[in-house]
Amino acid sequence: MSPLPVITDYITPFLPLIQTSVVVGLLLWAAHLLIIKRYQSLGNERLFSRQLLMLALTFVGVVAIALALPVSDSSRNQVITLIGLVISGIFAFSSSTIFSNIMAGTMLRVTRPFRTGDFIEVGDCFGRVVERGLLDTEIQTENRELVALPNTYLITHPIYVTRSSGCIVSTTLSLGYDVHHSHVEALLLEAATTSGLDEPFVQVLELGDYSITYKVSGMLEDVKSLLTARSNLRRNVLDSLHGGDVEIVSPAFMNQRRLPDNARMIPARAKRTVLGSGSAVEDVVFDKAEKAEQYETSKRELIEHIKACTSELEAAVDNDKQRLKTLLADYQSQLKALRHARGEAADEPSDDDKETPTATDTPSRNDAQPG
Template structure:
């Protein structure tokens, strides 16, 4: 039989552990509610840093629990060593687990090869970035679908990012040797100019057995219209060459009908305008990416204004502080209302 004093001593020895577990449970519950649950609809882009903080708090809580165990110093060191071994094993085998994507996500945040709204080409996938998450990156493709690419895929494949300051778009076509290049190149330059491309230039890509391959390129300043601008360039090339009686057809073309040599296969000019459709093509395809970029830019502008007002408050005179405090309060409420509105849209 245990004596009352012995039982009380054993109970008291577990009190630090019980108190630690209680504190750890309360802290983790509050942190999880404030960082994750309350912002569950904010998207993986915003939750990235919060999830990292929650992971760090969990590791700290685990260590605090170990230190509170009523065991000898040597046993406690063995437990800590075991935990370190397990964590090391997880990272060692992380190439095929969720931790690989976690580390890849951290790497992408450090190197910052792209941002929300950018056009990216990764492997066979092309589109605009919607969200940069903890474990994956969401990209909206040319057919408006959303593709979640694992972060390990993003760091193991070359990433081509379209520069927001402008990019080069081009198209290629083959023409016969019977047309001199001095006649072709000005017309292709004209087609690129009609598309409002700056600094257009022409390359003679290949001298084939039956035809010459030309490539017309130019700088597109507004990259958000990338898809429609490529289509427009192809259409302008067709229109300009046909209007100047240049046949776009392989010299090896053979038709079942007998056509005199002096007749060229050129469709008659039509008064058709397709510009109205192209104006919204890119917005329809990349609607979610466009919305995510605009939201991020707006939040950055509001936060920058808030920082500027706080700096002004520090240097302001007493007569100006009340007005600045009112502006700061209104701007803070505006940011909060904006976030709440976006969360309601997603829920």
């Protein structure tokens, strides 16, 4: 007896399963190329919705393969029920798995505690937000390093966000009891004012056994220059106190050299040398975050202009209609060029411009009226 019929009889019940598996695999591969691989340059934040769609398609593919199993209807229903239980169990017990990061990323998208370009501090990490992805959020630190923070870490730890409208810049120092606090406060206020801070104030934080702890603060409106402002404040505090004949020494200060009794630990005043304009600290440290924020800001402004122009076009008369259409087309051209420079496809809508009208699909009221 030929073994071929036996093999054929054995394989035939599995043919639907094999065919379904091949088709599902090819469809998922094609979907990955069209949905994610094609737009790889968009970054994690722009791929967020596409990654969720790909995850949903994968679940659908698994269910389709389960339906093609060569078993009875009751067994097939049990397999589908088992898959549902496994998926539910994954979501229920995924406190430290990939699915918890997906849910955390979705939660951050809904609550929006911060935006691209914001300064945030989470735990020991401080920096500017570069991208918000499906699984993690990328920030650029003060050392120009890119740090990926898991989304579960962000929702389980307090997030300190520096407001774009302004923030408080401060520094602390300890001085001895031999200097009157009113003299110190005046010098610290002078240093804060010289640093360009608004509404400066001084606090006495602690009366220690050997020294008084002061804190000088002020409002900084341009939060992008946060690092420079902190450095300038500390530098000006040194200049102001030394210029006021105030020593800055810690309680544990010890000098091994023999000095006269009337010697004071104040450096001689030196003429400040300007070495050149140079680059701002923030331009070097937060370059990627700065570019990401500039892109988001420019895109948001163009979308707002397009919406405003479209609203005016609906109520425009014949004299203004052509001018508004030209202006609208110019805004749309700028938006397209901006997205092209970023690496986005021209037909790729974002969260901000999903409902952005165009010059061709938004007729004015005068166009809608019969002649």
